[in-house]
Amino acid sequence: MSTLNLLRCAPHALKKQPVWVAPSRNIALSSFLRDAPAATASTKVLPGHEYYPGKEEYGTVIGNREIVGHGEIPYYSDSFMVPCPAIRFKEVDEELGKLREKEKGDWKLLTLEEKKTLYRASFNSTLEEVRAPSGDWKRCLGDNAILIGIMFFGLSVIGLSDPEFEPITVTNEWVDAQTEYLIKRRVQPVDGISSWYDYENNKFKPTWSIFTTKETSQSVKTLSERGV
Template sequence: MANILLRRALIDAIRVPAGTRASSELAKIGNREWVGYGYNGQPNYVDRPDFPIPAVRFRPDTPDIKVLREKEKGDWRKLTLEEKKALYRASFCQTFAEFQAPTGEWKGVLGWALTIASLSIWIYMGMKLFVYSPLPESFDEDAQKAQLKRMLDLKVNPVDGLSSKWDYENNRWK
């Protein structure tokens, strides 16, 4: 119970009171306006396609932007294209096309993955050459054939094993 109360007190201390946001004069975060809920209700800016309106404006209000904000309350046809772009850039860092464009980050990730894979192969080859002992003689093909012949001569597991599949009269596999 105490944990829930502590968590609630911390959340309430961090958040701006709801009445502040609902007042006619918008709340300020530093020197930037709080203009919406955002994606989690906190006063932060992030460009996200699933929540296109961030909680705070990207840039603080400068005297030039304040003049443009007063001008935007009137007829938008009287604004020039540069003024509209300046208003947009004051509120947003990037356009949808800019923040959804591929960054090419995958190239670096792929490069590092291939570098690490190459390094691990070189380490394995070095271990195989300098650390591991050579394979025993029983891994040679001639030794394996001799072992198979000996197992057949001794009739190892004659009921359902290897010797059951050998034809001893004709000296060949059944």
């Protein structure tokens, strides 16, 4: 059995071990080593880990769940990064409370079902269940396929409703005016459209056609004829 599985199968065993609580979260290592005996002697660890920071603040949120970890915020999460969450998964009810009392005795007296109940009270999923594929990618793939289908359907409706529709930004007049504006503003002077223009001779350079697209080439020819 791996260490993580051992910790998850017997989290209550950790609670029986002596726990040292630092008097300050910003304590230096030297102070930590120097003050450890005194802090251990003065700190009172109760069965429910009531010293846990935020117990009063988050008490209404976590309910009657037992706090078994030490940290900033008491929360539960099934993750390999946090194999032992700060709180147990289920709240303690009357039946589970009796089982907890029985757990304090000899574990050989516990049946297999009682051990499973205790485990599921502490953890929602085993580490193998966390590792197993969830199948969420199928839902994500289906949602994306539906959205793409709706998009193509909308484009088809728009195209069929007005087959001769043409955005003004793709007309020759618009492209010519935009190209002329970019040249006059000297946009992209290093390797863009302004670098193709010879401002001294007021014409395009002979090599401009190598770097342009079909639409830009036609616009540049038109502007060259106009003497931009």
